[in-house]
Amino acid sequence: AQSVTQLDSQVPVFEEAPVELRCNYSSSVSVYLFWYVQYPNQGLQLLLKYLSGSTLVKGINGFEAEFNKSQTSFHLRKPSVHISDTAEYFCAVKNDYKLSFGAGTTVTVRA
Amino acid sequence: DAGVIQSPRHEVTEMGQEVTLRCKPISGHNSLFWYRQTMMRGLELLIYFNNNVPIDDSGMPEDRFSAKMPNASFSTLKIQPSEPRDSAVYFCASSPTSSIADTQYFGPGTRLTVL
Numbered sequence: 001a002q003s004v005t006q007l008d009s010q011v012p013v014f015e016e017a018p019v020e021l022r023c024n025y026s027s028s029v030s031v032y033l034f035w036y037v038q039y040p041n042q043g044l045q046l047l048l049k050y051l052s053g054s055t056l057v058k059g060i061n062g063f064e065a066e067f068n069k070s071q072t073s074f075h076l077r078k079p080s081v082h083i084s085d086t087a088e089y090f091c092a093v094k095n096d097y098k099l100s101f102g103a104g105t106t107v108t109v110r111a
Numbered sequence: 112d113a114g115v116i117q118s119p120r121h122e123v124t125e126m127g128q129e130v131t132l133r134c135k136p137i138s139g140h141n142s143l144f145w146y147r148q149t150m151m152r153g154l155e156l157l158i159y160f161n162n163n164v165p166i167d168d169s170g171m172p173e174d175r176f177s178a179k180m181p182n183a184s185f186s187t188l189k190i191q192p193s194e195p196r197d198s199a200v201y202f203c204a205s206s207p208t209s210s211i212a213d214t215q216y217f218g219p220g221t222r223l224t225v226l
Contacts, residue, residue: 043217
């Protein structure tokens with residue numbers, strides 16, 4: 001079975017500071033990894049995904065993530081956050097059609 | 112292009128009543144998913160349809176829950192009778208195909224409150 005663990009449930013950060021959200025996965029087969037963002041009272045929106053190839057994946061809104069097979073990690077980063085990045089972020093691993101989500105990390109950006 | 116459309120956005124009902132949630136997937140997508148989001152259990156897959164056929168309903172909590180997809184542009188999730196523990200946000204998502212590489216696109220969700 002595949003699963004993900006998001007290591008931080010809440011991350012407070014000041015505007016224009018960098019942020020890193022940690023995600024570790026467990027899988028016995030090839031992995032397909034995703035990061036989604038959920039803004040308040042909205043659905044989930046894809047930030048980026050790793051399928052194969054380059055381990056550094058760039059997504060929307062200035063986010064990027066690095067796939068590290070040896071550490072079974074897929075951490076999400078942004079060098080400078082905005083107030084509008086306040087949201088919940090979900091890491092997910094996909095097996096066939098099924099997405100398995102982590103518990104989520106709430107990012108609160110303060111001025 | 113319109114994304115995944117869900118209705119209603121909010122539903123408040125009393126215990127024992129029937130609840131029907133509706134979803135219109137993105138046109139041309141052949142895979143549809145229903146998820147439930149709660150504080151306790153996070154995001155859970157309830158059921159997966161491919162080409163209007165239910166493929167995996169192992170996540171449906173119990174017989175009170177049922178889902179249908181009568182055509183490629185419409186799906187329903189029904190709870191009868193509803194219970195307070197069914198209170199959650201229910202998301203519908205669709206993807207172009209069932210490929211592992213495909214992105215699932217989520218609707219805005221229906222927030223269900225059962226009193």
